[in-house]
Amino acid sequence: MLNPADDRLAASLPEGVLRPVTPAYLDEPRGRYRGQAGLVAAPRSTDEVAAIVCACADARVGIVTRGGGTGLVGGQVMSDGPAPLVLSLERMTALRGIWPEENVLVAEAGMTLQAVRDAANGAGRLFPLSLASQGTAAIGGCLATNAGGVTALRYGTARALCLGIEAVLPDGSVVHDLKRLRKDNTGYDIRDLMIGAEGTLGIITAASLKLVVPPPNVGTAMLEVPGPDAALSLLALAEGHMAGGVTAFELIGGQGLAFLAETLPEIRQPLPNSQWSVLIEVGLPEGMSSDTALEGLLTEAMERGLITDGVIAQSGQQAAGFWHLREHIPEANRRIGAVASHDISLPLSEIAGFIRDAGVALAARSDVRINCFGHLGDGNLHFNLFPAGGRNRAEYDDQRKDLSLMVHEMVVARGGSFSAEHGVGRLKVAELERWGDPARLAAMRAIKSALDPLGIMNPGAVLSPARG
Known part of the structure; x- marks a missing residue:
């Protein structure tokens, strides 16, 4: 009614x-x-x-x-x-055009990420943004949150893959900026302002997206490493070997594998007892064998003590199985039930120290289990806390905020971010108020006030309501 x-x-x-x-x-x-x-x-x-x-x-x-x-x-x-x-935006799903020779696709905002990727693939191209939720996630939402995903190491976040947008501003006017240009220095970049604004400055209705030629030689491997510090050294070695060809570099903690075994035992685990492992994908040009490159990497990494075991995918099906495992870690997490989830990023040189020190600090405060995994190549970790065996997350309701505050304080102290790829939304408004740079916050409020003086666009998201 x-x-x-x-x-x-x-x-x-x-x-x-x-x-x-x-x-x-x-x-x-x-x-x-x-x-x-x-x-x-x-x-x-x-x-x-x-x-x-x-x-x-x-x-x-x-x-x-x-x-x-x-x-x-x-x-x-x-x-x-x-x-x-x-x-x-469920009804705005049209593919407005695709220009393979330009490596550009124009899609309406309600088109799913998977549909965008399928359209690009049908034209012999790749839209490289890749998320576990891509069958449901809409491209407008991916841009509004500046989604990251597993290939940001090589191709960047959603922002880096967008050439232009069409958007409705809070007064109902329409920004027509669906340009297919790589260079356009004609004033303030409204596109970049809308991307990552989470619907607080306007509504993205369509976007011009960058496509790439798919690398002809793709290789995938799962490698067991002694710890996060060795994984970071392995990343540096891989980038030296591949000359820009590392597409993804995912860190997987042993707790995540244990949760998979408990909740999704049908998923095959090539390195089931690893405390730490890495999933690496490389994409190399014509004339370079990905298998040969990965074999050379494994040999040198083994000699240096950076890996203790490894499996190179021998088929596309086996590679898909490795990614199936990685993409189902969040589902296993949901079935266990997290006490608190943290989407953080750190300078690469700070990651190993953070994982070590945060583990010690949390153990001194609580009996939570830690599942640490994520996009190590770009410094983005999902550092999630779970109930001890035999307990459920409701028993930790009185601890949840304090534990998250502890994690985020340690991240910020090391020059990191409490929101790497998921955005601020409503969940992290207080954290932005607490740790955001005052001048930057003031500029954000000024922009919000100028574009949305009535405050009607996604009220309460990203920025707390204006006072007084």
């Missing part, structure tokens, strides 16, 4: 855009937040998005934009305050 204000707003929206308010629009993967909505609208075009934004501005109703709903920091749900309009 709509209240009178919602009823008036509904009457001003384009015909046919309203959707029933169902749990699918109000959930987030970790179950930390439960959203609300006065209305749900699913526009079919950028013009309809603009009309919806204008109507919400007139009615002073907040807008929460929703793509695939896979975000992990609560940016896609609003639990408190006046119920917003949820604007779903």
Whole structure:
């Protein structure tokens, strides 16, 4: 049942855009937040998005934009305050064009990452952004959160893969900037402002995306290492051997393998008893054998004591199995039930020391188990805490905030970030207030105030509401 204000707003929206308010629009993967909505609208075009934004501005109703709903920091749900309009991009899924000779694809924001990758593949190209959730994650959400994923080491985050955007600003005006240019120095970069803003400055409706020619020789290996310090030395050695050809370099902790064995025993583990292992993928040009390159790396790394065991994938199927294992670590985590999850980044030289010291500090405070894994090549770790065996996460509710504060304090003290690739959302607003540079925060608030003076765009996400 709509209240009178919602009823008036509904009457001003384009015909046919309203959707029933169902749990699918109000959930987030970790179950930390439960959203609300006065209305749900699913526009079919950028013009309809603009009309919806204008109507919400007139009615002073907040807008929460929703793509695939896979975000992990609560940016896609609003639990408190006046119920917003949820604007779903589920119907804006068109491939507007692809230019293989330019290595460019233009997609609407509701197109899934997997659909973008499939379209690129069909044209003999690769869109290299790769996430475990790519079958559901929408490209607009990937840009709004500046998603990272497993290939950021080589190709960069979503920001680096975007040439231009189309976006609706908070006053309903449309930025038409779907340029397919590598160079365009014509003033402030509105594209970069919208990317990573999590829907707080406007709504990305389409994007021009960079494609690449797929490397013709791809090789994959899983390597057992003595510890994180050896893994970092192995990374440096691999980059020296491959001359820019390292596509992914993932660190996997033994606790993650144990959780997989417990919850998903059907997943084959090539190095099941490893305390630390690395999943490496390389992509090399014509004339260079990835198998030969990996064999040379393994030989030298073994001689240096950087690895103790290793398996080079002998087929595409075996390589896919290695990645299947890595991509299911988050699912195993969900089945165990985390006390607290941390998406952190550190300077590479600080990583081994952080893992060591954080483990000692946490052991002195709690009996939590640590599952440390992630994108070691770009300094991004998922440092997650789990109940001790036989306990459940609800028993740690009184510890969760303090334990996360401890982890984040140690990260910041080493020059790192408490949010590497998931964004700030609503989950980390207080952390941004605590550790954000004051001048940078002031500039962010000034930009928010200038573009969204009514404060209707994803209220409460990224920045705390303006005071007074």
